[in-house]
Amino acid sequence: MEAFAYVAPKSLAEAYTVLANGKSSQLLAGGTDVIVQLREGRRHCDQVIDLKHIPELMGMRWLPDGTLEIGAAKPLAEIYEDAEVARRLPGLIDAASLIGGIQVQSRASLGGNLCNASPAADSPPALMVLGARLVIGSSSGTRELPVEQFFAGPGRNVLAPGELLLAVKVPPPGPHAASFYLRFIPRNEMDIAVASAGAFLRLDATGGRIEAARVALGAVGPTPLMSAGAAAALVGQAPTREVFEKAGAAAAETATPITDMRGSAAQRRHLVSVLTIRALEGALQRAREAR
Amino acid sequence: MRRSQVQARINGADIDFLCEPRQSLLEVLRDELGLTGTKEGCANGNCGACSVMLNGRIVNSCCVLGVEAEGAEVTTIEGVAHGDQLHPLQQAFLEEAALQCGICTPGFIIGAKALLDREPNADEQRIRHWLAGNLCRCTGYDKIIRAVLRAEEHMQEATKA
Ligand code: FES
Numbered sequence A: 001m002e003a004f005a006y007v008a009p010k011s012l013a014e015a016y017t018v019l020a021n022g023k024s025s026q027l028l029a030g031g032t033d034v035i036v037q038l039r040e041g042r043r044h045c046d047q048v049i050d051l052k053h054i055p056e057l058m059g060m061r062w063l064p065d066g067t068l069e070i071g072a073a074k075p076l077a078e079i080y081e082d083a084e085v086a087r088r089l090p091g092l093i094d095a096a097s098l099i100g101g102i103q104v105q106s107r108a109s110l111g112g113n114l115c116n117a118s119p120a121a122d123s124p125p126a127l128m129v130l131g132a133r134l135v136i137g138s139s140s141g142t143r144e145l146p147v148e149q150f151f152a153g154p155g156r157n158v159l160a161p162g163e164l165l166l167a168v169k170v171p172p173p174g175p176h177a178a179s180f181y182l183r184f185i186p187r188n189e190m191d192i193a194v195a196s197a198g199a200f201l202r203l204d205a206t207g208g209r210i211e212a213a214r215v216a217l218g219a220v221g222p223t224p225l226m227s228a229g230a231a232a233a234l235v236g237q238a239p240t241r242e243v244f245e246k247a248g249a250a251a252a253e254t255a256t257p258i259t260d261m262r263g264s265a266a267q268r269r270h271l272v273s274v275l276t277i278r279a280l281e282g283a284l285q286r287a288r289e290a291r
Numbered sequence B: 001m002r003r004s005q006v007q008a009r010i011n012g013a014d015i016d017f018l019c020e021p022r023q024s025l026l027e028v029l030r031d032e033l034g035l036t037g038t039k040e041g042c043a044n045g046n047c048g049a050c051s052v053m054l055n056g057r058i059v060n061s062c063c064v065l066g067v068e069a070e071g072a073e074v075t076t077i078e079g080v081a082h083g084d085q086l087h088p089l090q091q092a093f094l095e096e097a098a099l100q101c102g103i104c105t106p107g108f109i110i111g112a113k114a115l116l117d118r119e120p121n122a123d124e125q126r127i128r129h130w131l132a133g134n135l136c137r138c139t140g141y142d143k144i145i146r147a148v149l150r151a152e153e154h155m156q157e158a159t160k161a
């Protein structure tokens, strides 16, 4: 590995100062991607900035309106082991408990998974359908943006120099609403998605009509994708198999998959419709259980 | 690059060591501290051979920088036995012949111990799922799972007694 300096700021102010010291930086949260990439020469930097000593980035709390705010560097295992999070946001747990094995989950963070910006990452579609927002900070203040606007291409995000991803805010799904995320991999565990889908449904009080819907897709485009077509096929309809199949077909239209070692474009397009239907069925079941 | 001074508690002893920021915790353990029980399988986070406990959580030490261990508590395979008394998992791995080349074994034992310490009644499916981050190219896994189940039984009996 090339040599670099190591800095572990204890506050955001300190981190912004280090970021502006003119050296090239690599941010470190769980390190499960970054340390491997540095070792393999796929990343280079003068200094590694370890973010895990900054309290804001390691916390997790419920805001008064029921939004869950998760520090960007908080390890996945600490998120999905929280019983309250698991109860209120099962669709988030679907993704958080799927990323890597237990050794990876002890360290890897949502912030790292997002910043790494892999089109096949598991957390983006799950967060997109939940309507999550990202809090981005710099020495001049903070800004927020919807998670789907964070990705600029494979491995690229919209953070400007000097900016840090601070937190992920997940709003409460509300009554009669829930989300679900799943992926297709050729193995049982520990693999990268060939294709993945997240779905969110909000039903009316009778449970017979879809009031709001979101569908997001992974590994079938240069970034995770929202399917506006799938959402349009759902809203105002009854939550039936036929309607879900139409949404699945619309989602397949949204996908712009490529052929690579993990799967062909045609297989991925087919998977998108199947996974979308299953994600919708999973979300429907949870929404019916949610009160 | 200047070497940094790091203080950590390793297998119950306070240890001071010097390392370069680019050295992984795995490299520090093996090359600086002579704790060669922890193995390198892949050096990229896929195999779990380098598993150690870091502040109560199991991690791949090849994906941790040595400098990150500052102030931390680390347990390696060397810290699992009590003197000459093998841990029930170590004993069970021997009795079930759950190893061939042995490269994966320290990682499996650290991993299985992490699970059984938290969930003393984990069933076979839970054990297999938990150990999905540990790869073995020799045994085909069945003997490893049998050994973990046997150790679990022994540990349950020991707590009853
Ligand atoms: S050597 Fe660390 S995971 Fe394989």
Ligand code: FES
Residues within 6 Å of the ligand: B098, B099, B100, B101, B102, B103, B104, B105, B135, B136, B137, B138, B139
């Ligand atoms: S015994 Fe050889 S890798 Fe497991």
